[in-house]
Amino acid sequence: AQSVSQHNHHVILSEAASLELGCNYSYGGTVNLFWYVQYPGQHLQLLLKYFSGDPLVKGIKGFEAEFIKSKFSFNLRKPSVQWSDTAEYFCAVGRSGSARQLTFGSGTQLTVLP
């Protein structure tokens, strides 16, 4: 069975700091990769996704992620965080052809201090 690891459970940053959240998965086949965000009191929203092609994908609100196949990783980055980025971030993996059955990581709570 596939699994997804998010190594950072809670990250605290000051505004304007750079962000990188790690995500590693264990599955040897072709995968579809996602980052979702859950803002306080809101539902899960899609930040960005990777299906194929350019391994560097850009999402909403200035976020980007890089798929490194050799490392089974899909790390999320943002050059300068804002207070409004405070939220919980989830990495999710779906097998190619079965992207509707996602395996989620445990989530990373990001707190941005003003």
Add this chain to the structure above:
Amino acid sequence: KAGVTQTPRYLIKTRGQQVTLSCSPISGHRSVSWYQQTPGQGLQFLFEYFSETQRNKGNFPGRFSGRQFSNSRSEMNVSTLELGDSALYLCASSLAGQGLTDTQYFGPGTRLTVL
């Protein structure tokens, strides 16, 4: 375009009862998946429905079941509720097409509390 809607938003039940949760997908979306979110286990896949048929199932007991109607709306049912079933139940819909269209969009969830 309206997002995924789930009803009810909050539900309180007692052990041994059964519960039915409802999900209306985004207009035009044909696939509905259900997930359970708890503090201890995180987000876990329950099952997925497409064209009124269950396509995939997660590792949950048979007390958890679901169905999909011809208009793509879906319901999930939990029978003989246990305390451990207290969770946020999320519904996600997808066009279920090829490639990038195979992306899930989530609803606000139904918060189930079992007493």
